[in-house]
Amino acid sequence: MKKLSILLLVMFFIITISCNSEENDVNPGIVNINFNNKVGNEILNLQQGNYNKNGNETFSVDELKYIISNIVLIDAKGNEFVYPQENSYFLINEEVSTTKRIALQDINANEYTSIRFGIGVDQSRFPLNGVENFVPTAEENNMIWSWSAGYIFMRLEGLYSSTQVTNTPFKYHIGSHGQNLDNYREVSLNFMQPLAVSSSENAEIDINFDVLKLFSGEHNMLLQNKDDVQIDPENAPKIRDNYTNAFEIGLN
């Protein structure tokens, strides 16, 4: 009888613990992330505007697309909530407003203080973690170099004028170069105030992306020097460095 009581007590204990984790927490919630593409302080307008950039060049944008992946929310203690990797690939397309707002479901209730995400696709690791299922989206949006099955992480096209040319097309397509050059990068951004997530209210994050910083961050990119950068081991990493630092929290 004593043995049975102990057994019963242990089982009760185990079951109670396994229940408790849910009872103590509030239910998971939704986090919406809005991507605002900008030129300096202005909202980017496609095919309009004649924006000034570094090096006395001006430009307009016809197309801006990038891939966001591997989203992680982090709390003040450094605990990470990793959004399921196979659902974590998003194509942001300036032209389609619905793509600029991504809704993350089932986020553990918590107060988060920062976010980390990837720009592009991390293909360096096995297994592929469901990234194959992003192929149709990438294909539809010309975000894949099909001859190498390599994703284009950042795609910026438009027209530029410099002291030497007027309204000339430019094209930046940045991705990894096979296994030779991995241009996948992750960005970490601190929230302005803790982001409370629970089932009772949807959390909102605004992330700004500044096209000007893509041209002139760590590296000074002049379109006049190179207006077509695709598989370019010299210039692609520079643009990558610049755009990695072109994201910031707008509001949360």
Add this chain to the structure above:
Amino acid sequence: MRFSVYILLSFLILSCDNEQFDSESYEDIEESSYNPVFLELEIPSHFPEPTYPVENNRPTEAGFELGKKLFYDGKLSSTGVISCGFCHIQEFAFTHHTHIVSHGVNGALGTRNAPPLQNMIFLESFNWDGSIAHLDMQPIVPITAEVEMNETVINVLQKLQNDPEYVEAFNKAFENGEIDTQNLFRAISQFVIMMVSADSKYDKVVRNEGSTFTESESQGKAIFEQKCASCHSGTLFTDQTYRNNGLPIDSQYNDEGRMKVTGAEADKYKFRVPSLRNIAVTFPYMHDGRFQNLRDVLDFYDGGVQNSQNLDAELINSDGTFGIFLAEDEKDKIIAFLNTLTDDDFLLDDRFSEF
């Protein structure tokens, strides 16, 4: 007492997590046609460890059969008639036999010779320029290339989703039964994973299975090891590097090789060192299929190597000449040795054949 324990336990369990025990999951279990029968994949004792993470996509009977069906189905192309097997013919180690460059939809001509499919799970990258790093992603290249199948992955998925045979086959092959890119590519990989060729005469000699080399084969092996094996090394007969072997630049294609993948001038004109397994049946040779037979290949290394950008250092001799000097009888012996690399068991293996 016992009765109350059960009551208490069941009460606790019920109150705990209803979701795990809802009726839907029972239905799923009952209706699922996914009953995996795993295939045995034997890694030959003298082979390296696979680079492909087989444990993530273990071939099953149903997955292999689905992969085979896809491999031989023209649905993967825009015109409905060009299948993977069109350019990868089993009897010729899955190459496009006699075709200099491979053909695609509407008779379109590619720029390169279809490489053999064998021992793919041991390779680090794929295609003549190494543009693909993961076997599962490889099908994108031929499916979407205008001169090959000229199709989109989206369309292929749609065609398969509308085909009841495929709906059933995907249900059998994968737990979630989805006809999506991941399962499509994994099924094709399951078929290709099983293509291990390791039963040539050479293998039987190496494994002491009773075969012996003839004298000329044996001499050929010694010459090969001295003059060819620095690149065609190991049991796969390739060191899996990319090199410019000094082929005269073909102005029709002006193929820059690996530079297309890396963008680096240092990779211009470099191509993968191909495996030499089943080499006797995979003619024509080189990335653009310019040589019809092995003799032509050896004649080229002996006297045709040209100095172009990034010519491989192995082909630059101390006296300033280029290539590999080979006497005529040495060529005969090397060819005798290369013929021992043909694996008829693999070339005629029923498991892989279309019909």
